[in-house]
Amino acid sequence: MAVLQWRIAKLKEAECQVAVEDVLYMIILYKFSQNRVPLVPSLSKCLYNGRLEILPSKDWELESIHSPEVLEMVKEHLSTTLGWNSGSSVAVNWSTTKIQKHHLSQVYATSILYGYFLKSASLRLDLEHNLPATYQNTPFGSWTASPECESYGFKNVMLGQIMVTPRSTTLSQIITRRPGKKEASLRWYVTGFDVQTMEECTKVKSEEAVELINKHCLALFGNANVEDNEMMIVTSLSSLKRLVLEAVAFGCFLWDAEGCVNNIYKLKDRC
Secondary structure, rough: HHHHHHHHHHHHHHHHHHHHHHHHHHHHHHHHHHHOOOOOHHHHHHHHEEEEOOHHHHHHHHHOOOOOOHHHHHHHHHHHHHOOOOOOOOHHHOEOOOOOOOOHHHHHHHHHHHHHHHHHHHHHHHHHHOOHHHOOEEEEEEEOHHHHHHHHOOOOOHHHHOOOOOOEEHHHHHHHHHHHHOOOOHHHHHHOOOHHOOOOHOOOOEEEHHHHHHHHHHHHHHOOHHHHHHEEEEEHHHHHHHHHHHHHHHHHHOOOOOHHHOOOOOEOOOO
């Protein structure tokens, strides 16, 4: 009887996780629909005469969801991963190029994580900019949420984890060490992260979100096997840019969806 009850509990837990993943995905889809951007279907449905083309590009809509500072870092990511240049001509952007399917799937998954990181880092920066003055001389380890802090929209932020610093360090001391931070760019801000803080911003917080990323990539690229992984895809730089912009947006929206769901249902924290 005990084994049967344990089995029933496991099945219910699995069903619950699938339902939560569906809710996360629906929130992400809704955010894309708000920006009038359809998600790219399975790549096999985007092949025309043996060439992968993703139309319409929707580049402007995907770029418009980011602040200017975040967009600048997204463009740097495009340059690093694809060699894309904002000054490239239309002929260059639509010229034929080849990329290994396995490499493209890795770029897409990495771009989701990069979008997740950008969202986390930019919110940390906004939080520091808008903290009430009453908190600026309070040690991080002793901070608690108050109505004043909640009025800034940070009710669900764990204030003690804004930065990885000694418990005796105060926010005013950090600001003193980093002059002009309010005028600094997001790029400048993240260069000041130590290893632990960088890992905190990059790491996906919940097990459900990790599973959702895996399922989404599987739906887009199909099952991974040796033959598929080595397959070369003929496409254009413009279509590759569309995929990466979508992935970065997906990561940003996933961060929002996690916070929304976690207010109602406790997601499984990753170890």
